[in-house]
Amino acid sequence: MLNSTRPTRRTRRVVAASAGVATLALALTACGGGSDPSDEGSADSNEKITLTVATFNDFGYSDELLASYTEAHPNVTVKQVKAAKSEDARNNLTTKLAAGGEGLADIEAIEVDWLPELMQYPDLFEDLADPALDGRWLDWKVQQATTTDGKVIGYGTDIGPEAICYRADLFEKAGLPTDREKVAELLGGADATWDKYFEVGKQFVAKSDAAWFDGAVPTYQGMVNQLEDAYEDPSTGEPKDLKTNTAVKDLYDQVLTASIDDKLSAGLEQWQPDWDAGFQKDAFATMLCPAWMTGPIEERSGGVEGWDVADVFPGGGGNWGGSFLTVPASGDNAAAAKELAAWLTDPAQQTTAFENAGTFPSQVDAQSSEQVQSFTNPFFNDAPVGQVFSARAEAITSAPFKGKNYFGIHQSVQNALNRVDLNGDDPEKSWEGALEEAASVIQ
Numbered sequence: 001m002l003n004s005t006r007p008t009r010r011t012r013r014v015v016a017a018s019a020g021v022a023t024l025a026l027a028l029t030a031c032g033g034g035s036d037p038s039d040e041g042s043a044d045s046n047e048k049i050t051l052t053v054a055t056f057n058d059f060g061y062s063d064e065l066l067a068s069y070t071e072a073h074p075n076v077t078v079k080q081v082k083a084a085k086s087e088d089a090r091n092n093l094t095t096k097l098a099a100g101g102e103g104l105a106d107i108e109a110i111e112v113d114w115l116p117e118l119m120q121y122p123d124l125f126e127d128l129a130d131p132a133l134d135g136r137w138l139d140w141k142v143q144q145a146t147t148t149d150g151k152v153i154g155y156g157t158d159i160g161p162e163a164i165c166y167r168a169d170l171f172e173k174a175g176l177p178t179d180r181e182k183v184a185e186l187l188g189g190a191d192a193t194w195d196k197y198f199e200v201g202k203q204f205v206a207k208s209d210a211a212w213f214d215g216a217v218p219t220y221q222g223m224v225n226q227l228e229d230a231y232e233d234p235s236t237g238e239p240k241d242l243k244t245n246t247a248v249k250d251l252y253d254q255v256l257t258a259s260i261d262d263k264l265s266a267g268l269e270q271w272q273p274d275w276d277a278g279f280q281k282d283a284f285a286t287m288l289c290p291a292w293m294t295g296p297i298e299e300r301s302g303g304v305e306g307w308d309v310a311d312v313f314p315g316g317g318g319n320w321g322g323s324f325l326t327v328p329a330s331g332d333n334a335a336a337a338k339e340l341a342a343w344l345t346d347p348a349q350q351t352t353a354f355e356n357a358g359t360f361p362s363q364v365d366a367q368s369s370e371q372v373q374s375f376t377n378p379f380f381n382d383a384p385v386g387q388v389f390s391a392r393a394e395a396i397t398s399a400p401f402k403g404k405n406y407f408g409i410h411q412s413v414q415n416a417l418n419r420v421d422l423n424g425d426d427p428e429k430s431w432e433g434a435l436e437e438a439a440s441v442i443q
């Protein structure tokens with residue numbers, strides 16, 4: 001049953017991220033092709049140019065890292081433009097693509113879940129295929145950004161192998177083990193399941209004022225990413241009927257039972273002010289933790305001690321997120337931008353980015369490097385995060401199928417979860433809302 005004492009939270013923007021999905025295809029069909037690469041200089045020419053790199057959250061591209069490119073290419077100044085949230089970056093990208101590309105950065109970072117839609121319009125991006133770079137990335141990472149005719153529209157930056165980040169101090173107060181190896185065993189070790197994760201959560205909340213996890217949506221994200229084809233048929237690319245999609249509905253029910261009936265959720269929406277404040281207020285004890293999440297956790301937890309990382313994840317391996325660098329074809333310096341994108345995704349730079357922000361590299365050589373394997377994170381109780389996330393990456397065997405309708409359908413389900421978790425709506429009525437919303441955004 002629902003917790004009637006649950007406070008009402010803001011619902012603004014609950015459908016904002018999906019509002020443009022239905023019109024994206026129509027808008028992009030009006031766009032023209034790219035510029036003529038023959039008119040563009042390279043990074044090694046004598047022409048003075050400034051290259052802009054549009055990112056979001058934290059890609060680990062420090063001022064020092066970007067300055068080192070200018071040292072090697074004195075004619076190039078690199079400027080990073082960082083959006084606070086990925087949804088802001090996505091809205092900027094799609095809006096400007098629909099207007100012909102004017103105002104886009106020379107390099108635009110994108111999330112993996114945007115790719116299925118963007119790859120319908122490969123002419124809007126430079127082809128980054130380069131035989132000299134074959135073997136640099138994990139095969140499944142390259143395939144995600146490769147069209148059926150072999151065009152590569154993005155160079156992989158990071159992947160998101162998932163572990164469990166936890167507050168050891170809150171575990172101790174609740175009488176649970178705090179050592180990261182014992183926490184992994186507590187959650188089931190190699191045989192960890194979602195049922196076990198939620199079961200331990202019930203033990204925790206019975207002895208603590210804190211919730212077990214931050215919110216229903218991020219927890220569902222980890223669960224649905226383990227389905228091979230959550231929303232679409234990989235053989236046809238057609239969307240599945242959400243009304244009869246029992247695999248998705250079962251996960252929806254399971255996470256809301258844990259969140260609402262068992263009171264395991266803090267009822268927070270990631271990247272919002274109350275989520276930020278929750279780190280300081282001991283609002284929750286665990287988080288599903290892709291490697292890139294370690295940076296945002298540390299950023300929001302200043303003065304809070306006790307965070308650690310356990311080498312375990314319910315259901316086996318899981319990948320959440322992972323980004324790419326694209327080069328819009330409308331840019332004036334596309335050739336130079338391609339060279340910079342290749343440099344930023346070189347194993348050496350991606351290793352530095354991992355050290356700066358915890359973005360686990362998708363490059364084969366970077367993953368096996370001594371720098372990554374020996375890297376520890378002082379904020380997370382000196383956890384050997386290089387080894388932890390390497391082990392979690394090895395548990396990932398493939399990437400789930402995500403077609404052109406993935407983003408819109410997925411957002412519809414997330415919106416339904418938020419209506420229940422944040423505002424106390426009836427789960428079944430909210431699910432009906434997801435069905436209606438998904439039907440309206442399918443291309």
